[in-house]
């Protein structure tokens with residue numbers, strides 16, 4: 001089946017980026033969120049980010065106008081009925097995603113693939129809520145979506161080969177680089193990245209070095225474009241803590257114990273860049 005019309009659920013940071021790349025690559029996009037103000041905010045972000053691409057001569061002003069015209073914002077999930085593919089990028093809470101997937105299973109045609117952009121929830125568990133577990137898959141984009149090349153394509157236990165191939169090819173059509181991964185807590189990206197950030201936090205907590213010094217070590221010694229604590233602030237310390245807990249619960253090894261300093265900072269409401277304070281002040 002040819003995919004022309006794509007549903008994107010959630011118009012937040014990731015959803016608007018995903019809608020942006022699909023629309024820019026010529027797909028019709030139905031963008032769904034729960035309140036008009038979230039749709040408006042998502043569309044404003046897409047407009048601004050497309051304009052940035054015009055400024056860099058990656059696309060023309062006409063391409064931008066055409067991409068925006070291809071995006072249809074909706075509040076009613078039933079409007080996703082005619083989509084040929086749906087990717088969910090709603091808030092990272094199992095209950096929210098469970099409700100969406102049960103509903104999509106009813107609303108969407110039986111042959112369509114349902115993908116999730118979850119960072120940490122089990123694809124197999126989400127798939128098990130539907131009657132089409134073979135057509136449920138992880139399509140994990142990275143932030144900012146229009147710029148980052150990687151898409152982790154995650155097979156759940158029941159994901160079929162056909163579903164995998166379709167989503168891998170779709171990522172290629174979006175000019176992304178798909179990497180195949182099996183379903184496991186944190187997949188590969190967060191399984192490896194989060195313990196690094198967590199360990200960097202331990203070095204600060206134990207007085208081994210200041211946040212600035214830790215970040216300098218990684219920028220200058222390992223050629224990372226940003227240090228681990230700057231990155232943790234950017235991702236959101238609450239998000240980092242949630243993912244560490246997924247690794248701890250899912251893998252059971254004490255090495256995934258969240259850093260106590262991270263827990264205290266989240267308790268204090270120091271969530272990183274978005275709250276104005278994390279390992280740095282903004």
Ligand SMILES: NC(=O)c1ccc[n+]([C@@H]2O[C@H](COP(=O)([O-])OP(=O)(O)OC[C@H]3O[C@@H](n4cnc5c(N)ncnc54)[C@H](O)[C@@H]3O)[C@@H](O)[C@H]2O)c1
Nearest residue numbers: 010011012013014015033034038089090091092118119143
């Ligand atoms: N932010 C990142 O760096 C990043 C990277 C990769 C993956 N992810 C994953 O992407 C997903 C979205 O993350 P985000 O950072 O864009 O979050 P966000 O908070 O920016 O956006 C989430 C959006 O989902 C909407 N939403 C909530 N419930 C909904 C529902 N029932 N139907 C439709 N929309 C609903 C919210 O209103 C909000 O606009 C999460 O699963 C997250 O784990 C995030």
